[in-house]
Amino acid sequence: MLETQKLCKTYGEVAALRDLDLVVRPGEIYCMLGANGAGKTTTINLLLGFIAPSSGSARVCGIDVAQDPTGARHKLAYIPETVMLYGALSGFENLQYFSELSGHRHPESTLRECLARAGLQASAHDRPLKGYSKGMRQKVGVAIALAKRAEALLLDEPTSGLDPKASNEFSELILALARDGAAILMATHDLFRAKETGTRIGIMREGMLRAQYDAAAISHGELEKAYLEQMQG
């Protein structure tokens, strides 16, 4: 579970995030919408423990990130906008590398299964990552999360730059992870993908969560209209 209480982050006079109260439960996909600078990435960085909060708290599976960042990260997986990893290594070798960093020494069959579950074709497993498309690299990122058996996932605009087919495949993967019980927070600009993938949708502006919707209860048109209204202030 991902949880924030009155979470704030300020840089001097500028408030990057203000009083964020958020709960993402196991099996839930929370899609966070907002323009650049709205506070989406700041929220993710606070949950990852990459930056310290100015006030409030962030918890991952009950662990306070500020107090025990390593313990919190143990439960987490993170997929940035662009998963670069090591271009000279294959998808399989990258997965092996980062699994070992997590302290897991999985047998080869398990790792290949993770890659397969992430949707990476077997013929690509042993090819250097530098020849992968962005979608394929994102799949390796998902495979890393699978191998880690992460209980919570933080995704920072993961579908940005993906073609519709790859984007759709990625959504399917995320849904599968949620069905397995992961709590997922996804920052995105993609309203359509948020509606299709998310359980709940939040709209942020100027560091504040302005509105939240149940994805099943709002249509694409209503979401777009609500988003534009929030953006116009």
Place this chain on the structure above:
Amino acid sequence: MLRREWQLLRREGLAPWALVALALLLLAAALNGRALLGAHGATAAALQEETESTLKALADQAARGVPTATSPGAVGYSVLAEPALLPRAPLGALAIGQGDLLPFHYAVTARGPYTFLTRTEPDNSLRLATGNFDAAFVIVWLLPLVVIALSFGIVSAERERGVLAIAVVSGTSAPRFVVGKLLARAALVVGALWVAIVAAALVAGVPVGRPEGALPLLAWLVVATLYAAFWFALALWVNAVPRSSDQNASLLAGAWLVLVILAPALTNLAATTVFAAPSRVELTTELREATEAADREAAADRDQYFFDHPEMQGGEMDRTAYFQSVARTEASISKAMAPLLERFEVQALRQQGLVEVLQYLSPATLAWQSLTALAGSDGARHREFRAQAVAFQGGWSEFFASRLMRGASLGPADYAALPRFRFAEPATASVLARVALPLAVLALLVALLAWLALRRLRRLPVT
């Protein structure tokens, strides 16, 4: 981590080529050093052979009463010279150092030590920039470039490709991840370096199976390791501030330029400017004046001789009297030259003293001074050689002068009793003691940089 890092470096392609190139350069440098010392060795052997043959011929002639061979003046001042040879040091071929600047032999005659008049230099760290292609040059000059190529983006590149963030989320800390990678790379470089240095030592003919070769070689490995560690620590420190890989590469290249090229050049310039030694022109002028003054004295001597021996007027002085006159002339020149030579020696020592202080400004100079000291090609060993040669010259001169002055003749027994020059090598322990402080300072620098880098790394943003 080591296996993974090697796998990564191997796939990226640069590291294997860089390490192979470094190893090949070390081997080529060792061959070059061996060739140069081989030429020295051939010259030394020829000189020794010629001296032995001359000595044998003179002893035979003395036994037969040939005047030239029985005259201590003729033999000591004109015929015989003992070559004072600086033997090849065990690791000499790995670091030529001052070896091709300073003479490795002096021709010792009964004439004064001023005949050794050659320009002595402080340990010339400028040689780093212009220097010989030897193994020390490859280590001090080129090794940092390999280290920089493998570490300039040790943090920045990982951040730029988003790996650092994923690695940290995977459960490691940023300092641990980065230091682990750096140590793995350092282990690869140092491992390759050790293998290449030992191979270069074998190629150069270093007696690695004997203590006089093995001990300095071991110390060489320590110096090379500490020097490589310095550059890795510097790369880590530079990387511990959030900057782009391009900026880090530029900073490290600048550091290389300053520490490897400029600092040694400025050190040398400072030493020769602050403690300027008498110039060669000054030495030559003084020598000419002293010689002319001595010649005038000798002419007065001869006038006195013919005044005392009017029966010899219009003839020649006898051999003994002539060489006694020569001996007095030589003593006069030596006496006249002594203050200048002393000034020269004092300035040379002051220059060396300043270089030994200023070497701490650059790890490159520290490493180079240590490598050449261990290889026996630094100024200190040469100064010891010169001092022993000068002392030997005194004894050699006395041998002939004492016989000449009392009018004695040389016989086969005198030739058998002639003093011979054997260079007394400074003890290995004293050489090791001399490099201990520079190495300790180098180790301290490494520790300091690593500590500063780790402090910064804890606060480093991972994205």
